[in-house]
Amino acid sequence: MSSNVVVRRDHNEEQREFDQATTGLDLFGAERTIVAMRVNGETHDLSRELGDGDVVEPVFNGEPEGLAILRHSAAHVAAQAIQALHPDAKLGIGPPIVDGFYYDFAVEEPFTPEDLKAAEKKMTQIVKERQRFRRRVVGDDEAREQLADEPYKLELIGLKGNASDDDGSSVEVGAGELTLYDNLRRDASVAWFDLCRGPHVPHTGYIPAYGLTRVSAAYWRGDQKNDQLQRIYGTAWPSKDELAAYKHRLAEAAKRDHRKLGAELDLYSFPEELGAGLPVFHPNGGVIKRVMEDYVRQRHLEEGFSYVGTPHISKEGLFYTSGHLPYFADGMFPPMDDDGQPYRLKAMNCPIHNLIFKSRGRSYRELPIRFFEFGTVYRNEKSGVLQGLTRVRSITVDDSHSYCAPEQAADEIKHLLKFVLGLLSDFGLDDYYLELSTRDEDRVDKFIGSDEEWATATQILRECADESGVECVADPGGAAYYGPKISVQARDAIGRTWQMSTIQYDFNMPARFGLHYTASDGSHQQPVMIHSAKFGSIERFIGVLVEHYAGAFPPWLSPVQVVGVPVAGEFNDYLNEIATLLVERGVRVQIDDSDERMQKKIRTATKSKVPFILIAGGEDRDAGAVSFRYRDGTQNNGVPIDDAVAEIVSAIENRQQV
């Protein structure tokens, strides 16, 4: 046996002895904990025996692979704890996920928060016992015998070798080898075991920081038709500090919640009388919405789009022509009957834009023809999926459709992609990646169009994505039924990702609507249609902006840009003179002339997250000046009025954050 790496670890002598007995490797003295090893490129437990010539690299707990191993091991400990407390709980699967892990159980009664607390306590006990993970290769029959009481695990054994089984289950897939993992006590007796592909940390003491976070329901193998299991979510980290940092991040995210801030800043609300998923924008939210609309309308005009308008309802037949019915009947509100003629609320704008395209003959000279509008569409989202502004039932889409000759499609997509990325950047979202959503090749019946058409369209989108230089990840199965799409996933200020803009390549709808243009040789040709939405949904975009900025919008988006606070009532007039100068420059100003103390007014303005507070008293008036208090609390006193106006106007015009 030989190894080309010195595997070391920082811990006490007792643990060192135990680790050496466990792993056969000296883990003493390393700065970071080693939880597994890569042997000839494949990840294994540290207990794996090494042969001559094996190339061994350590896997540290801090790197993604090491974290996954740590969390997967934590999932085992959680499951062991649950089964110790609930012997009747049947095991589902328990994979690592972002920030932690989960484990599914079939139980008679759902778990309660108290159950979680008790299980967490039990986990601590298991971790303290430093139970060793032992890998055991077993045959089918032996595995079935050992797991006779675990119906879901038996089902997984039956799935062994099914290459399409990629649901994150912990069964060994396709390798032809089943493994069990035992948790061994110090006396080598088996405390618990699970069907699992591994690898795991050497013993449970390697899981220094963990917690059970919540419980929810989940369908077995992700299918609504299957049993509903109870899913316990947990988190696990290489150190207590990192666990604390994670909890801190969660708390920060909660503070930014757009549902909470929307009420605090008086931006929007969701009146119960109106119905679920139907937001109303208050004057403050209305300003943000209008600024966004003005911006994107102007930008579309600059990019060669024509502004069009369409009604909210249509005869139902239109959506059969487009193919939305019956494909997405569930997503649309039920029909309204008008003397036997069914009408529908529109769930998309494209069919109506097609009617505009068709309204007269089109020449190849006109292409690309670009239509744009804010179209509010209505989707009958299932009650359980609604979420603040990010999942609503009335969705305002900045919807655009480019009709072009097939050979123009690639250029048009590149043009749109550039447009979209510039827009995100103007709204402060500089951190994003692309997602290429393609057809689900196992369920081609859910998508219309030929294999060749799909291949061509996908290829064009892929080339455009590659050429943009932006990172692009694959999303197999995520395409619209009529064609593949590129979507932009933006990361907000605390690293969460949101699907924003989409660009979709559509070869189906032009055919279904019989769209054509006259080519230079006089023949009729079918255009390609590129759907794109830059904000995606205005509602969602506003929700994301609120969370991204935590309500502290850059001045150009702030509902109120300046609040004026007089030191005393006698300075109201002086501040009003300054306000007039600002209003003339288009600035949104409010003078707080209420009967309150100035300290209170400053506090109120600060809590509303206004970017500029202007304060004026006798000293300012005598000097023809005004005093700034910025959002971060810093002051700039006695600024000449002209300079103050210039500073504010400049920040707004340059879309600066302050």
Next chain:
RNA sequence: GCCGCCUUAGCUCAGUUGGUAGAGCGACGCUCUCGUAAAGCGUAGGUCUGGGGUUCGAAUCCCCAAGGUGGCUCCA
């Protein structure tokens, strides 16, 4: 749609084991006229989400519904 949890004044929340409601903020009024995050006093405001039931008696226990929420599934 499925499973769990939640719903008390405009907002944030108290409300012991069932004995028919409280605070702070906000709003309004009066006093105070003040230099960088909360002046003082007072007033109004609630079928305890809605509907059934158990009970002498329900904010509290049970059932149903609506809305919200954490997930699952879905997301053109």
